[in-house]
Amino acid sequence: MSLILENLNEVQQSAVLQEKGPVMIIAGAGSGKTRVLTYRIAHLIQQGVEPFRILALTFTNKAAREMRERIEQIVGTEARNLWMGTFHSVFAKILRFEAEKIGYQSNFTIYDTDDVKSLLKNIVKELGLNDKLYKPNVLYSKISNAKNNLITWQLYGENLDLRLEDENSGRPRFAEIYKIYSQRCFQANAMDFDDLLLNTNKLLDNHLDVLNKYQYKFEYILIDEFQDTNLVQYSITKKLASLHQNICVVGDDAQSIYAFRGANIQNILNFERDYDDLKIFKLEQNYRSTDNIVQAANSLIKHNKAQLPKKVWTSNDSGYKVSVLKSNTDAEEGRLIAESVFEERLANGLKNNDFAILYRTNAQSRAIEESLRRKGIPYRIIGGLSFYQRKEIKDMLAYFRFATNINDVEAFRRIINYPKRGIGATTVEKIIVYSYENEMPLWDILENISSMMRPGKILTAILDFVQFIKSCRIQIEEKDAYDAASFIAKHSGLLRELYDDKTVEGRVRYENLQELLNGIKAFVDNPEVEEKSLSTFLQEISLLTSSDQEKVEDAVTLMTIHMSKGLEFQNVYIAGLEENLFPSQMMLESRADLEEERRLFYVAITRAKRRLFLHYALQRYRFGKLLICEPSRFLNELDPVYLELGDRKNIVQKSTATSNSNYVNSLKNFGKAKSSKPTSTLQIRKSKPSTNFKSSPVECLKEGQRVEHIKFGFGEILNIEKFGNDKRAKVNFEEFGDKTLILSFAKLKVAE
């Protein structure tokens, strides 16, 4: 027991020892938050609390797994009985157990984003609405938003304010769509991510016996990353904790980066309001980073108005200053990063695992990957298209899904004519619409299809398909996951389809499918797994995310900043610190929440332990266009005292003459930025897109033509060549030198 405590500072200790009652731990970045949480749980177990009476909710499965392992190291295998996982996975588990109470079957499917969008698209189509106005993306986020705020479709329909808002924004029928969508999910015995929470809440509200059971069961409740919880999550945990009142939340308002998903910092304030005997602990000492990094982060975050008072400090050495590096292009940015990784690794005896490269959007990884590959630096990408999101995998899983849940309409849609069976879109639509209109389960129709259709090729195809699904169901009943999956893979024709595809992509897809089967084999062979059926496997993976891939060898990590939360690395590179990319233009336009973007940058900075590199490029390919970029406003917000501008000689060597002088200029003026001009020298050019700039048609542009570009100004076309379906022009600009532009995209017009 003292063994536990000697690793902790005073505040950490008292936070661990405050076992009873509501506790809130405000934990600054790198302040040992996970350690406190881990020890707190271990301590409870050592005090004799049964592990299965402790509920610990984390943000990612990975965080849960790591914490479980660490607890296991302290208290032993008992830790396996903890109720620990993400909100979604824990409540999915409870929902499967209690499904009948809310009219679901326990083998319900979890619809992922693609399923949801496809369903929404079809509803809009059926209602004959304008799909420009009713875009699946918009609808989904509106529905998700509503659900996260406990607004069911019934409540939505009754809420006149919301209805009025929809009418004003040109979507008067949204409430109807929400209703139909919810009903369709229910009929398909499916839940989307948000339903896992909303239905849990509903279950606890409407079934007192269930509520009592879990209230009694969970004697201690702990919530990690509390700043990222939304209203449903708060509502559920509050209900569960109301009997024992032993609820401990850990969070950092400065790291709240999921508002777009309904996360609400307000929860922290509500928490103080809802529990008046609340004990608050503030962890403010940072053990992770050098002083320069901590101070740079502080200097950034102080620009945010909405925050809890808190002083993050460290007794660590000041270390290196934070490097700010300019590149001419995204490609050069990648090269600088790769070179730095290479040198730093060699000079300091670091391993690839010690490096992380972070970016705002997944699309940015390409350029960096290329330069890493060129330098022969092994890397792994976390996020992006995860294994389970690949088309071929999702197709295979759709077969599994449909065979286990025969009312899963979205799975049915996916596989009914893939591989091609001669059952076209028209037929499929007829079946589905018939099912909805007559409120008949999909499977009832399929089983009786011969009495509803004219005999012919199509009918035979459907009958074969139904027969096949039936045989799959028998396999799933009788065999283990691997045997059943192999049967389905083989007899569905999917494996053959991909095997026959001799292209490179086809090969990869085939291998991916084999990989999936290997994964299922491993699942079956795992002695810890008790239930080895295919449907258990499906349930296991439906909430897996890209961050859950096991880390393999020693490799540099590439990921979005969102994925990096909770992690730390010796060296961190943040790429793409440009206005409109970070902070993201989208974010600013849609929600105007600059503070969340700033918190995101704060999270990124505080991942670094010993060295931090901030990169921006002057030009970058985005959306297939070469864009001129200006440095992020966030760079100007950092206190220059903790920064150094491009110490790297190779920038000078490898840059062109023009940029060279830019580099020197900005180096000269960087520290004075604040005193001289508020906009600072980092800014190159105001990017006010002139409203009346009209590109000339491509045909008007000839070699030798004098032209004007919206950003580059005036220049002369040197040559034009065909590039795929596009034409590309090399243009010599007076101010910016030679540029190659894609004519169909470039804002370019004939000069007057």
Next chain:
DNA sequence: CTCAGCTGTTTTTTT
């Protein structure tokens, strides 16, 4: 019903 080829659209972040 299927396929090839063309057109237009879309790119924030994730459980």
Next chain:
DNA sequence: AACAGCTGAG
């Protein structure tokens, strides 16, 4: 650049 959706010919 990558895709989804449409059109027209078979």
